[in-house]
Amino acid sequence: MALTRIAGTPVTLGRNGRTPKTLRNRLASAPMERNYGTTGGYITAQYIDYLVTRAKAGLGMVTTEATYVRADGKGRTHQLGLHTDDMIPGLRRLTDALHAEGALAAVELNHGGRTAQAAVSGFKNLAPSPVPCPTAGGEVPRELTAAECYELVEAYGAAARRAVAAGFDVINLHGAHGYLIHQFMSPISNHRTDEFAAPEFFMNLVIDAVRQAVPDTIVGMRVSVVEGPADGISAEQQVAIIAKAHLEKLDFLDISAGSYDAGEWIVQSGEWKPGILADYAKAYRQFGLPLGMAGRLNSPEIIEEVLSQGTCDFVSLARAIHADPAFVGGVLRSDRYRPCIACNVCIDNLGLGQVTCTVNPAVGRSRVPVPTPAVRSGAKVLVVGAGPAGLTAARELAEAGANVTLMDDGVRPGGQFALAERMKSTPDFHRFADWSSAENERLGVEVRLGVHVGTSDAGKLARDFGADAVLIATGGHRPTPGFIGADSPRVLDVRAWLAAHPDILDAGKPGSVCVPPEAVTIWGADSVAMTVADTLASLGTAVLIVGPQDALAPESGRRAKILAVPRLEANPKVRIFLSSTIEEFDGTRVRISRAGAEDQWIDAPGELLVSRSVLPLDGSISLEEREAGLSLAASVPVALAGTVVDTAPAIVSNAVKSGYDAAQRMAAALAGSGSAGAEFAGTVPDRRSFPAKSHASSELGAQTGGAQPRRLGLAQLSLVGIAPPDLVTIAAEAGFDFIGARVRPVTATERPYDLQPGSPMLRQTLARMADTGITVEDIEFLLLDGTGLQNGADQRQAWLQMMEAGQALGASTLTVACADPDLDRFGDHLAQMTLDGKAYGIVPTLEPISYQAVRSIPQAAALARRAGCKIVVDALHINRFGGSLDELAAAADLVPLIQLCDGPSSPPGNREGLVKESRSERGVPGEGEFDLASLVAAFPAGTAVSVETPSDSRVAALGESGWAKHLKAAAGAVLSTLTINNAALTGSTK
Known part of the structure; x- marks a missing residue:
């Protein structure tokens, strides 16, 4: 109209x-x-x-x-x-x-x-x-x-x-x-x-x-x-x-x-x-x-x-x-x-949390959406897989200025998602596929269908196409069913069955001559099983559902199934066996097992259709596969999207989000001159909310004959039991310029903090900052271990919440350490953190730690340059893993902050000792055997210094304020006598 x-x-x-x-x-x-x-x-x-x-x-x-x-x-x-x-x-x-x-x-x-x-x-x-x-x-x-x-x-x-x-x-x-x-x-x-x-x-x-x-x-x-x-x-x-x-x-x-x-x-x-x-x-x-x-x-x-x-x-x-x-x-x-x-x-x-959107992956993800970076002129990207993840990635990259070729082995874009639009409960799903096709045409995305591309072919394709990058959005492998009789020709994947019978779902429509199947058996009770069963049942098909799930479509929310589930449960031609496993199929019957009950043989009419969630995708890509396939692309970046690297349920909403995230990572790698994270290069933005009163700076300026003074801060770990508002007050009284604040505890013994925007503690902290001139430079401390969790919560959600708090406090950096043995995976997470941080003015700073997975300056610098972020240097760990001045000088452009402490030249004998020393008993600057003056002198005068020196015993003796004043005086003495010493730091003495 x-x-x-x-x-x-x-x-x-x-x-x-x-x-x-x-x-x-x-x-x-x-x-x-x-x-x-x-x-x-x-x-x-x-x-x-x-x-x-x-x-x-x-x-x-x-x-x-x-x-x-x-x-x-x-x-x-x-x-x-x-x-x-x-x-x-x-x-x-x-x-x-x-x-x-x-x-x-x-x-x-x-x-x-x-x-x-x-x-x-x-x-x-x-x-x-x-x-x-x-x-x-x-x-x-x-x-x-x-x-x-x-x-x-x-x-x-x-x-x-x-x-x-x-x-x-x-x-x-x-x-x-x-x-x-x-x-x-x-x-x-x-x-x-x-x-x-x-x-x-x-x-x-x-x-x-x-x-x-x-x-x-x-x-x-x-x-x-x-x-x-x-x-x-x-x-x-x-x-x-x-x-x-x-x-x-x-x-x-x-x-x-x-x-x-x-x-x-x-x-x-x-x-x-x-x-x-x-x-x-x-x-x-x-x-x-x-x-x-x-x-x-x-x-x-x-x-x-x-x-x-x-x-x-x-x-x-x-x-x-x-x-x-x-x-x-x-x-x-x-x-x-x-x-x-x-x-x-x-x-x-x-x-569950923030309201997201299936078709719009930018909303509801705990942050202000970050625009996808524009790619350098002429960049060519090959996207493999035209399902929801691939379509999303292709569009995002094309919008960013890339020349995109999209390949898929199907006959139309949309992948298996194209089947969903024909289901009774999801009639509007075609709108996404139609819109994606129109966007492909508008943006000039070249779509090649009917082309099978394996993971190991990506590198060769990149070379053949002259692609600057490859994005793989093909999901994972589907293993075969594990019950006796699974090799029967009557056992079919439900999606393959639907694709092979495209007219079945048109049965009953005007002009259709197709007759729906009289009966089917569906192995699985996930959302796909539910919607297929509901659609077929509405056409008069008798349906048997057997699934290990304890409810129909447990991965779907209540509103997504609010009509379909009651229909199925009320239909006399639908039989549902939940919390049940198929052990055997003899061609006409299935033997099912349920906890606390004897195995039972029941009639299994029609073909047996296997739904996907019963047989989860194999989400692993082995190192051998990477080396055999992906590395053939030599220096070409490769990004992975979809459930192949995603532990979330294999639903379209998650696929779209993973395609979007992969495209953003890829665009960042292709931005500007083409070096990964080029747009993040340069100095850390100044996010300070209040003008510093420069308590330490004026004093040190006099001591160094008027040279540019170093800003001196007090790390939260030095007084880990003190709440951030009180740490501001103590730091001001002791004469520091800034603090490093923790927005939540890192260890089980720390008191809980709530510095999220709107919290009373945040308001109190900001008020004291305004009164004292103390600023927050750094948010401490995030540890990534490869589990996808941080203190039991989703790790990305965790760092976004920390960044939100850091933005409110005016911080510019967020310290992160690596406990993940897979450094490739960690590097991907670090790149995502860096991309997310743009919305908050927060740059991740990777800290090499002697007892964690990244424990050298070259390692940390390589990861930081790849991700486009920074590194923070800690005097204790430098000495414990044997860092040298040459390594520090090579990474000086990446370091916005030095953590200062001291200690004996001989390290503890085991990991437990290193952890204890790191967290509770470091040496006061200038009272140990580290060459701190040479360490600090390796960096430009504008590099800030934060004193990170915890000591349970001496804090108890001096009190929190007394300890802070003692650390301030000790650090000031070190910084006032800077010397240059090109000797290796390990074991050096004064």
Whole structure:
């Protein structure tokens, strides 16, 4: 249909004498939850960037997620809050930035009620009646007294006042989705007999309190037009409740649907028609208020349709602009955009962490997205594999300026993902493949299909094509099934079976003559098995599912399978055996085993289709394979994408992310002159937040006859039991210029720290820095060991959180050490860290440590140059692994910081001794046998020095302040008598 562009016309909100506010167009962002805040409810730089990016795209109104009005109403670990005045400054930064882009700023006020859980909020949950919410965690809430209900009403009013103080133009009351206001409306959750039994009573009290608190502010309310469950609020009942609302005090209504008991209505499946709520919206026109509407508004065409027909006055967009803010331009000007495929990974990630996106790998990954570096002119890249990872990598590299050739052995791009678009529950998946093909054409990516390329062929292909780099996105090897009879011709991989029978899924469609199979057996209960079984069952096929999983599709979130699983469980022609393993297949039956039960033979009709997750990909690439294949490319960089190097589940969302990450690493290697990490070369950026008072520098300048003084700092390890705010104070009193701060403990004996943005400790640290002039130069300390974990958490998440804290503190470096025996893998991680650090102004500094995997200056320098980062030199470890002045001089350009301590020339006799010496009993500078003056003199005068000298015994004797002053005086004496000594450092004496 031809677009009439009604979406681009302005709409004004405000009545009854209130100052009106005009949206520049009819596109608003919905209050989509994202988990991008801090655990304390503060907004982050990442969240501000996310919302401002969508304002820049042209939205008329940008709305935050639901913000809790009181601490016991917090429903998500990283949800935004408006429960205290402390929230106001951060939110003011957001609203100022949104206004600068021409958008109105809106906030949604909420309380979780029974959906809030003590494990998240730290408080007992409260509700109209003691009815638990199983899908939120099942905690039985305490019933609110009438007095407590009125107190909660006042909390909404107080939050509204804070919203106005923070600069918001519009306030939206969350009266939908099974949260507190909605709980008072619903017969499921409200069994009261007092005045609050009336479904509209609490809602009207909130409306009144908010209007009284902010008399001239635009206020609206979000409403679920249907609750969902049969015993919940019907569509007609909800209209009747809203008819009793104090509508004269509202400026708009914003309609949505569903509740926690019917999540399929909140975020709709791709099976449901676009504009699903349009029919319900008509009943709300009787109230005469401007009307916003959500619900499967995923294309410019459906948006123009509902607006032109007067169904609503503006639309509330969530998933479409999460997938790509350029969707706004698609609606307003027919710009190209990356389409949402309604996979619901976004909503399903809410219980796991940050909300990511299958098709947009840049969002929701604990950081402000880092642009892919532009590659040098003429760079040629070969991408092997045209599945989701390969398509993503090819597009990203082509956007970065590379000449890209994409190869695949299939007949069309998309790989096995192309099969998913034909499934009943994922009809929108074709949009990603179609968009990728259009992007290939737009960017000039050469696509070669029907070409088989093995891992070992990559080097030869690179030479034949004259490629500057090769990116492999082919996944891993699929082993054969391990049960007796697996070699039967009736045992087939489910994807191969679908590819060999392309017409099967068209059965039942108009014009199709294909007849679906009468019966099939599926070995596996993963998401692929679920969706294939659901699709075939809908065509009348009898399906037997046998899987080792204890639930259908455990790797998928609840919303991704919210329709398919109930259908399968209710279908009499579907048999499901979970927690079961196939031991034998005799052609007509399978023998299955289950824990605690005897083996059982059951009929296995039709062909036996093997689903992928039962037989995980072989994710290893051996050293022999690298040397036999990849190294043939000589100096050509090779990047790996996809599950071949990824331990995450082999789902499309992870494949797209791995392709994107591999492309960013590859682009960094091909940037500028072509040397890996060239864009990161040069000096470490100065990230200091406050001007240093130069306590040490002025003193040392006098001692060195006016030569450029060295800045002197105090490392956290010197006083590891001291919290960072106190370390700032102690360092200032002792006369240091800066500190190195740990944002969390490294060893089990250290006290816990919380320096994440928004934490009280961070605010206290920043306040003391402002008072004293002490700065933070370095964030200590990250150890990578190859497990993919850091203190039990995902290591990338760990370093991103450390970088976020470092950015808030004004640090410029993050110290990392290597305990990973695979230095190639470690080098890849270091390169990714360096790339991630650009968003925060943080450069990783690799520290060679005598008892870790990287324990020499040449080793560290080679890895740092490859990754584009820096190294930090520690006097203790230099002496323990035998570093020389020549090695130091060769690496001097990489060193922003020297760690100063002293010790005896003879090292401890074993690793345990080295660890103990390193962490708890180093020597005071100048009191041992290291040639510290020669060490320091090997580096330019601008290289900072940090005293890192722990001593459990002497701190106990002198006290923390006394110890710091002693270290300051000792380090000052060393730095004032610099000499040049070209002798090797090992065993040298003064």
